[in-house]
Amino acid sequence: RKEVEQDPGPFNVPEGATVAFNCTYSNSASQSFFWYRQDCRKEPKLLMSVYSSGNEDGRFTAQLNRASQYISLLIRDSKLSDSATYLCVVPPNDYKLSFGAGTTVTVRA
Amino acid sequence: GAVVSQHPSRVICKSGTSVKIECRSLDFQATTMFWYRQFPKQSLMLMATSNEGSKATYEQGVEKDKFLINHASLTLSTLTVTSAHPEDSSFYICSASPGAGQPQHFGDGTRLSIL
Numbered sequence: 093r094k095e096v097e098q099d100p101g102p103f104n105v106p107e108g109a110t111v112a113f114n115c116t117y118s119n120s121a122s123q124s125f126f127w128y129r130q131d132c133r134k135e136p137k138l139l140m141s142v143y144s145s146g147n148e149d150g151r152f153t154a155q156l157n158r159a160s161q162y163i164s165l166l167i168r169d170s171k172l173s174d175s176a177t178y179l180c181v182v183p184p185n186d187y188k189l190s191f192g193a194g195t196t197v198t199v200r201a
Numbered sequence: 202g203a204v205v206s207q208h209p210s211r212v213i214c215k216s217g218t219s220v221k222i223e224c225r226s227l228d229f230q231a232t233t234m235f236w237y238r239q240f241p242k243q244s245l246m247l248m249a250t251s252n253e254g255s256k257a258t259y260e261q262g263v264e265k266d267k268f269l270i271n272h273a274s275l276t277l278s279t280l281t282v283t284s285a286h287p288e289d290s291s292f293y294i295c296s297a298s299p300g301a302g303q304p305q306h307f308g309d310g311t312r313l314s315i316l
Contacts, residue, residue, distance in 0.1 A: 124302040135294050135307040136245065179245065181305060183298070189235055189305065193244035 095119060096182050098192030105170050105199055112166040113195045115180030122182045125163045127154055129176040130194065136179055139165075170199045204228055205297050207308025214285060215316055221281045222311045224251075224295030230275035231297035235305070236268075239292045251278040251295075285315045 098115045105111045117125075125142035140147065142154040142163050153166040167174055177194040204227040212220050224234055234251040249270055250258040257270035269281040278297075282289055292312050296305040 124304075126304045128307075130245070133292070133312075135310045136296075138304050138306070141304060183302070183305070189247060189250070189296075191245065191247075 095190040096180060096192045098180060098195045100193060100195060102196040102198055105197070107170055107172060107199055107201055109170050109199075110166065110168050111170055111197055112164060113178070114162045114164045115192050115195075116162040117182045117190070118161070119182070119190070120161060124183055125156060126181045127163075127165050128179040128181060130179060131176050139178070167197070172199050172201060175199045205295065205306045205308045207295055207311055209311060210309055211312050213314045213316065216286050217284055218315070219281055219283045220285055220313060221279055222293055222295075222313075224278045224280070224297070224308050226276045226297045226306075229297075229299040231299070232275060234272060234278040234295055234297040236270065236278070236280050237294045237296070239294065245294070282313065285313070287315045289313065290315045
């Protein structure tokens with residue numbers, strides 16, 4: 093089993109829609125979780141950290157489910173500019189980096 | 202916020218040339234940095250973990266003699282693609298984190314094209 097797995101998508105949604113997707117992780121000792129977005133031909137950029145209690149940043153909501161070992165990202169009121177690949181990154185305690193293959197989201201007009 | 206600088210951003214070279222890419226953490230020290238490669242329309246792939254003052258740890262399938270990593274200081278790691286060939290053409294990215302539990306910050310990436 094891969095350390096981090098994501099649904100690759102693509103998720104094709106109209107503007108204004110809500111889209112959500114998950115990322116599962118295998119290391120139950122993981123303490124930190126992050127969502128990044130990567131635009132075509134660019135480096136990944138930090139979108140948001142994921143806190144135990146869940147957190148929201150504008151139209152983006154991140155949740156952590158430790159029991160089932162997954163994190164989720166929800167995007168409300170999708171904009172065209174939200175079209176990107178979303179990566180989840182899970183850095184375990186030993187510094188070895190684990191990340192998913194990315195979930196592609198395409199928002200259409 | 203934490204910044205990671207990568208240089209050069211674009212390289213076009215003839216086959217057989219060795220290319221050095223630098224990754225610098227500008228406002229924090231990093232004992233560990235990571236090097237990735239990404240081919241068009243594919244996922245980011247971790248190549249190696251660069252460890253300050255010791256040997257890098259390479260992922261399975263990555264040739265350590267082909268991709269030389271040097272992490273001589275707490276703010277600089279270099280990746281040298283030796284005797285590069287067209288199949289080495291790719292987008293190379295580095296990342297570093299200010300500390301355990303903190304997010305990785307990625308460099309701008311280096312687009313390498315070998316003719």
